[in-house]
Amino acid sequence: MCFESLTVFFSDESSGFGPVFEEQPVDTIYPEESPEDKIIMNCRTRANPPATYRWRLDNTEIVIGNDDHYSLMGGNLVISFPDKSKHAGNYSCLASNEYGTLVSQKASVQFGYLDMFSSDERQAVYVKEGQGAVLLCAPPPHFPEDLSFRWMLNEFPEFILLDKRRFVSQTTGNLYISTVRASDSGNYSCFVSSPSIAKSVFSKFIPLVPIAERSLRKYPADIKVKSADTYTLLGQNVTLECFQCPNNHSEHLSMSLSSDATKITLAPSNADISVGESTRMECAASHDPSLDLTFIWSLDARAIDFDQDREHYERKTVISAGTSSSELLISNTQLRHAGRYSCTAQTPVDNVTVSAELVVRGPPGPPGGVRVDGVMTSSVRVTWSHGTDNLSPISKYSVQDVRAQQEWRDASTSPVNVEGNAEMSSVINLTPWTEYEFRVIATNTLGTGPPSDPSPTITTREARPVVAPSEIGGGGGTSRELTITWTPVQPQYYYGSNFGYIIAFKPHKEWVIIESMRIVMTKTHKPSQVTFIVLYTKTIVHHPGLISSRFVLNRWRQSVLYRPEGQPNGVLYTTVKQSIDLPMKKGDYLVEVRAHSEGGDGAVAQVRIAGKTTFTLEHEDRFWRCFYAKVTYK
Numbered sequence: 001m002c003f004e005s006l007t008v009f010f011s012d013e014s015s016g017f018g019p020v021f022e023e024q025p026v027d028t029i030y031p032e033e034s035p036e037d038k039i040i041m042n043c044r045t046r047a048n049p050p051a052t053y054r055w056r057l058d059n060t061e062i063v064i065g066n067d068d069h070y071s072l073m074g075g076n077l078v079i080s081f082p083d084k085s086k087h088a089g090n091y092s093c094l095a096s097n098e099y100g101t102l103v104s105q106k107a108s109v110q111f112g113y114l115d116m117f118s119s120d121e122r123q124a125v126y127v128k129e130g131q132g133a134v135l136l137c138a139p140p141p142h143f144p145e146d147l148s149f150r151w152m153l154n155e156f157p158e159f160i161l162l163d164k165r166r167f168v169s170q171t172t173g174n175l176y177i178s179t180v181r182a183s184d185s186g187n188y189s190c191f192v193s194s195p196s197i198a199k200s201v202f203s204k205f206i207p208l209v210p211i212a213e214r215s216l217r218k219y220p221a222d223i224k225v226k227s228a229d230t231y232t233l234l235g236q237n238v239t240l241e242c243f244q245c246p247n248n249h250s251e252h253l254s255m256s257l258s259s260d261a262t263k264i265t266l267a268p269s270n271a272d273i274s275v276g277e278s279t280r281m282e283c284a285a286s287h288d289p290s291l292d293l294t295f296i297w298s299l300d301a302r303a304i305d306f307d308q309d310r311e312h313y314e315r316k317t318v319i320s321a322g323t324s325s326s327e328l329l330i331s332n333t334q335l336r337h338a339g340r341y342s343c344t345a346q347t348p349v350d351n352v353t354v355s356a357e358l359v360v361r362g363p364p365g366p367p368g369g370v371r372v373d374g375v376m377t378s379s380v381r382v383t384w385s386h387g388t389d390n391l392s393p394i395s396k397y398s399v400q401d402v403r404a405q406q407e408w409r410d411a412s413t414s415p416v417n418v419e420g421n422a423e424m425s426s427v428i429n430l431t432p433w434t435e436y437e438f439r440v441i442a443t444n445t446l447g448t449g450p451p452s453d454p455s456p457t458i459t460t461r462e463a464r465p466v467v468a469p470s471e472i473g474g475g476g477g478t479s480r481e482l483t484i485t486w487t488p489v490q491p492q493y494y495y496g497s498n499f500g501y502i503i504a505f506k507p508h509k510e511w512v513i514i515e516s517m518r519i520v521m522t523k524t525h526k527p528s529q530v531t532f533i534v535l536y537t538k539t540i541v542h543h544p545g546l547i548s549s550r551f552v553l554n555r556w557r558q559s560v561l562y563r564p565e566g567q568p569n570g571v572l573y574t575t576v577k578q579s580i581d582l583p584m585k586k587g588d589y590l591v592e593v594r595a596h597s598e599g600g601d602g603a604v605a606q607v608r609i610a611g612k613t614t615f616t617l618e619h620e621d622r623f624w625r626c627f628y629a630k631v632t633y634k
Helices: none
Strands: 017-023 028-031 038-041 044-048 052-057 070-073 076-080 089-097 100-103 107-114 125-128 133-135 148-153 166-168 175-177 186-194 199-202 206-211 231-233 256-258 263-266 271-274 279-286 294-299 313-318 323-330 339-346 351-361 368-373 380-385 394-402 412-414 424-428 435-444 470-475 483-487 529-537 557-564 571-575 579-583 589-597 600-609 626-633
Touching (some): 017 089, 028 038, 038 107, 107 186, 107 199, 148 166, 263 351, 271 279, 279 294, 279 351, 294 313, 294 323, 323 339, 368 435, 380 435, 394 424
Parallel strands (some): 028 107, 271 351
Antiparallel strands (some): 038 076, 052 089, 070 076, 089 100, 089 107, 133 175, 166 175, 263 279, 279 323, 294 339, 313 323, 339 351, 368 380, 394 435, 412 424, 470 483, 529 579, 557 571, 557 589, 589 600
C-alpha cells in the first residue's frame, strides 16, 4: 500500500515569506457622471521582503507610465479620468517578491448610467370610475438593472402611499390601481432611482382622468393597457407581469414562439489603410422572418452616430425575409477612426455581434519635451523625445526656429539630414545675441506630422559685430571740428550689449586710431642745442567690412614752442619736417609740440628738459595722432 505525504512549512516572518493578501480588488460600478474622475482598485498584501505590484486588464498586463490614466498608489491601482471604451473590463492584481507571485481574484469595472426620460409629453389616461388602470413607467436606458420605482402625484415630493388598492411593480415600474376613484384624478410621474450610481430621474407627468358614471355599477375585472408584445426564443424563460384586481377574473395570455435564432452569415474583415483612404465593412445575418432585424455598428463599444459623423460614415442596409445585410462605408479615414468595429444584428428577442479591427496608419505625432542647451554665439543643441509614429516608422526630423515678431522657418542643422531615430541635433548659422525659440517636426513615408510645442526662449551668446555702418559722410563744423555722419547698424546686428562706434581716419594708406602720445628725449654731452624729431605712430584697425569715405585733408605742419621753465614767453618755430634744431642755453626748458593745418591746431604735447635722459608724456585722447619727439643735446 502506498501513502502520499504532505509537508507543511510554517515560516517565521523574520526569515521571509511570499505575499499573502490582506485586501483584494472588488467589483466596481463607476457612474459616468461622477465628479471624482478616478477609480481606485485596492490591493494589499503582507510579504517579506515587501511585494511589488502589477495589474492586468482582461489578462493583458498594464504598463504603468505608458498611459497617463494609470498610476500606482502602494499596491492600489488608480485609474484617472476613466473612459468606458478603454477601462471597462476585469482587473486582477499580481503581488510578487523573491518567494513567488500571488494573483488576486478578478474584479470588474463597469460604468453605470441612468439616462433622462424622454421629453415627449405623455398621453392622458381616461378610466371609468370603478375600473382598474395601469400607468406605464417605461424607464429610460440604464445600467445596472437594480432600479427602484416610486410615483409622484401632482408635484415633488408628494409620493403616492401604497395600499391594497395601489401597487408599484419594482420590476417594470408600472403603477397599478385596482379601482379608480374620483380622488385619483391628477398628474402622475414615475420616479426612478439607481442606488448603484446614486442618481434619480422622473418622467413627464401622465394625466389620469377618472370618468364618472351616472349610476355606480360593478364591472368585471378589467385593465386596459397597451403593453408591448413580448417575444422569446424556444427554450428560454420569460416573465409576464399581471396585477391581481379584487374582482374575480380569468386572464388569457398570448405568446409568440420563434424557433430560428439570429446568426451571422457574413462577418466584417480586418482592414489596414492610411489616413485619407476609404474602406468598407460588410455584415449579413439570417433571422426569423417574423421578427424585425436591426443592424447596429459601433466603434470600441460606442454606437456610431451616422447623423453627427456623416462626413466619414455611411451605412447601407438591406432587410429581407430571413436574410439581411448591412454595409459600413468609412470615407476620408482619420487616425481617430482606428479601432475595433462591431456589427450587431438585433431582433426583439436576441442579438449577435461580430467584430473586426481597423488599422489606420498616418503621419507621426508631434515630438515632445523639446529642450535647448549648449548655447554658443551661432549654434545651439536641440534635444527632444519621440512622439507616436502612428504605425509608420519616422524617417526624419526637421528643426525650425523663430525670432521675435517673425515667422517660423527651417533651421540649418548639423548634420543636414536628421535621421528618424535621432533625439538631438545641432542648429547652426544663428545670429549672435538674439532670442530664439525652437520646435521639431517628424516625417514618415505617409507625410509630415504637426510640430512640437515650442522650446523655452533662449538668447545666443554675444560676438563681435560683422556689419559696418553705411553711407559714411561728413564735413562742416568749426575750424577745429569735423562732423562725421553715417547710417547706423540695425539692432539685430549689434551682436552684444554695450554696442558703440569707433571713429578712425586715414592720414596715409592705413586706417589708424591714436591710442596715446609719447615723447622721448635723450641728452648728449654738450647741452648747447636740441634736435627735436617728431615721428608718427599708428594702429591698424582690423575691422572687416569697414567702409571708407574719402576726405581732402590739407598738409600738416608742426609748431614747436620752447621757453625757459617758469617764464611766459618763448620762441615759436614752424616746420613741415619731422625734426628741428633749437638753440638752447643751460637750464630747464618747457618744450611744446602741436600739429597745425588750415583746420586749426591740434593738441599740445609738452616735455620738460631738466637734465634727465628720458622723458615720457602720455596723452589720453585716443583719437588724436601721437608723436615721438627725440631731443638731443649738441
